[in-house]
Amino acid sequence: MSEHDLPAGIARHDFGDGPALATRGSPVYGEPTDGEWRRWDPHRSKLGATLAKGLDTGLDAGDSVLYLGAANGTTVSHVADVAGPTYAVEFAPRSARDLLDVAENRPNLFPLLKDARKPETYAHVVEGDLDVLVQDVATRGQARVAAENARFLAPDGRLVLSIKARSEDVTADPEDVFADALADLRETYEVVARERLEPYHDDHLAVVATPR
Ligand code: SAM
Known part of the structure; x- marks a missing residue:
C-alpha cells in the first residue's frame, strides 16, 4: 500500500526496521514509539491488518466512529488518535x-x-449518522451484531468488520462460514470489499460495507 492510500493521520513510519503503520498518540500496549509516533501492529489488530492489506476502510481524520468489541483498547486507541468522537463498546x-x-x-x-x-x-x-462502524467482537452471530448496529451509520457511512471463522463454527471450513456471514450481512449492507487477513490473523475475513 502506498502512503497516499492511508487515511489522514495514519502514516508509514520507520521505527528502525522499515516502514510500519503508525499513529500519533501516547503508547498503550508496549508498542514501539518514535517521537510522537507509535507503531500500530497489524499482528495485534484486525483493523491494522485490514489497513496493512490495503483495503479502503473509509476511515478518515476527524470521523465519528462506533467501535464494537474494544477489549482493552489496543486498536481503538489508534482509531481515537485519528478520528473524532469514538464510542468504544465492550461488555467485559x-x-x-x-x-x-x-x-x-x-x-x-x-x-x-x-x-x-x-x-x-x-x-x-x-450520536446517529456516524461515519464508521468498526466491529471486532469475535463471538457467534457477528453479522447479526453488525446488522443491529447499522442504525447508527450515516447513509454513506462504512462498516469495517472482522469476521473470525472459529467464533461461528470451530469445525466448519472458514470459507463456508464467511459465505454464510456475507449472505446474512447483505440483508442490511452492500459489501464493497473483503479480504482474508493472513498472514496477520488466521481464518479472519475483513469486510468493508455500506448500509443499504
Ligand atoms: N478489537 C480489539 C482490538 O483489536 O484491540 C480486540 C477485540 S477481541 C478479539 C473481542 C472483544 O469483543 C472481547 O474483548 C470481548 O469481550 C468483546 N465482545 C464480544 N462480544 C461482545 C458483545 N456482545 N458486546 C461487547 N463486547 C463484546
Whole structure:
C-alpha cells in the first residue's frame, strides 16, 4: 500500500526496521514509539491488518466512529488518535476498566460498558449518522451484531468488520462460514470489499460495507 492510500493521520513510519503503520498518540500496549509516533501492529489488530492489506476502510481524520468489541483498547486507541468522537463498546468489565485508562488522555474516546447485541442500551449516548462502524467482537452471530448496529451509520457511512471463522463454527471450513456471514450481512449492507487477513490473523475475513 502506498502512503497516499492511508487515511489522514495514519502514516508509514520507520521505527528502525522499515516502514510500519503508525499513529500519533501516547503508547498503550508496549508498542514501539518514535517521537510522537507509535507503531500500530497489524499482528495485534484486525483493523491494522485490514489497513496493512490495503483495503479502503473509509476511515478518515476527524470521523465519528462506533467501535464494537474494544477489549482493552489496543486498536481503538489508534482509531481515537485519528478520528473524532469514538464510542468504544465492550461488555467485559475488566477490559472496560483498562479502556478507561486508555481514554484518560484521549478526550474523544468514550468507553461504554455495554453489550453490542443490545444497541438500544447505548442509543441514547451514541450520536446517529456516524461515519464508521468498526466491529471486532469475535463471538457467534457477528453479522447479526453488525446488522443491529447499522442504525447508527450515516447513509454513506462504512462498516469495517472482522469476521473470525472459529467464533461461528470451530469445525466448519472458514470459507463456508464467511459465505454464510456475507449472505446474512447483505440483508442490511452492500459489501464493497473483503479480504482474508493472513498472514496477520488466521481464518479472519475483513469486510468493508455500506448500509443499504
Ligand atoms: N478489537 C480489539 C482490538 O483489536 O484491540 C480486540 C477485540 S477481541 C478479539 C473481542 C472483544 O469483543 C472481547 O474483548 C470481548 O469481550 C468483546 N465482545 C464480544 N462480544 C461482545 C458483545 N456482545 N458486546 C461487547 N463486547 C463484546
